[in-house]
Amino acid sequence: MTNNDNARRISALIQQHQAEIGADWIANLEGMAFRSDSASQEQLRRHCRQLLALLPDATLSGGFDSIEGRAWDEVRDQLTEISGQRAKQGSTPSETATFVFSLKQSLFGSLRQSLAAEPELLAEALWNVSTLLDKLGLFTIEVFQKSRDQIIVRQQQELLELSTPVVKLWTDILALPLIGTLDSARTQVVMESLLEKIVETGAAIAIIDITGVPTVDTLVAQHLMKTIAAARLMGADCIISGIRPQIAQTIVHLGVNLDDVVTKATLADAFIVALARVGSTISRKA
């Protein structure tokens, strides 16, 4: 018996016993009870039914050898959607994989009943179905991982934007409190948001506060100098503040040249300088 015949038999079998297999599968899954809220149970049932409905056709036209072909498109789309939803809801990878693998038990049961009279065919069919479900399971995990990765990338981007606020301290004075390590990508974002804000507010001075930058090496210093140079081209002077004692030591040991830039130990000192530059003064009431 060839693979094709097998595929036809099994496809017909699944089609025929779809309802029982589905019910058994759902019962299995619910027995494992990873999550018990009713909304997700309803969702689980829907996912099971949808996937099972697609299996016979795909098996019939696509065979078992590979799930890359056109015939398996719909099944792959369905699995992508399911694992995408699961990734968003915070399911673990094993939960997601178990969803597919648990179908084995129900399918095997059904095959055993129907093919009891033909042991050879049964063995072959079991092997076929088993490898098929393994492939589908692995595919699901892969997609699951991908959607998790996407979530992480998106969060990184959000973090990037959140962590670079430019605040207006006074008329013509901006402050840029930097928190976290400065790499090239962040420098780009910092530079862009600073320059946009300079245009928006018409500020003449920007104070870059590096209290929250854990280390300053030559690369970070270079990124800072680039930002300052760009701001200067737009007509705004920069002051660096919040230089901690260790950082001052590192800067000197590394031989970083900060001669062209005004540096202050604290944001308050920098603010006083900035106020003097724009011609404002603050005084305490007598």
Next chain:
Amino acid sequence: MERIPILRIGDLLLVTIQVDMHDRLAMTLQDDLTERIVKDQAKGVLIDISALDLVDSFIGRMISNTAAMARVLDAQTVLVGMQPAVAITLVELGLTLPGVKTALNVEKGMSLLGKSYQ
């Protein structure tokens, strides 16, 4: 031939670059500007590039050179209105225009010039 107009305001010269700068236009501007500085006895030059969204290394160097020439002729140059994207590009190209004064817009550039030679 295409030329960039140079306007005289008191003892300042205002150059507003509104079109895409190609290399020959830049060279013509340099010639015209140096001549006008001498003829009008200008004390300051404002170059407004707010309409430029593309500046390459040649234009960058040309601006830097123009500022140096103006300085020789005893006029201060202020480059005004640079777009953020242009500023980032120039910095990435390594052209930080160290000898050129900059301001955010024409108004600020004028007050900068006013302060520097009064």
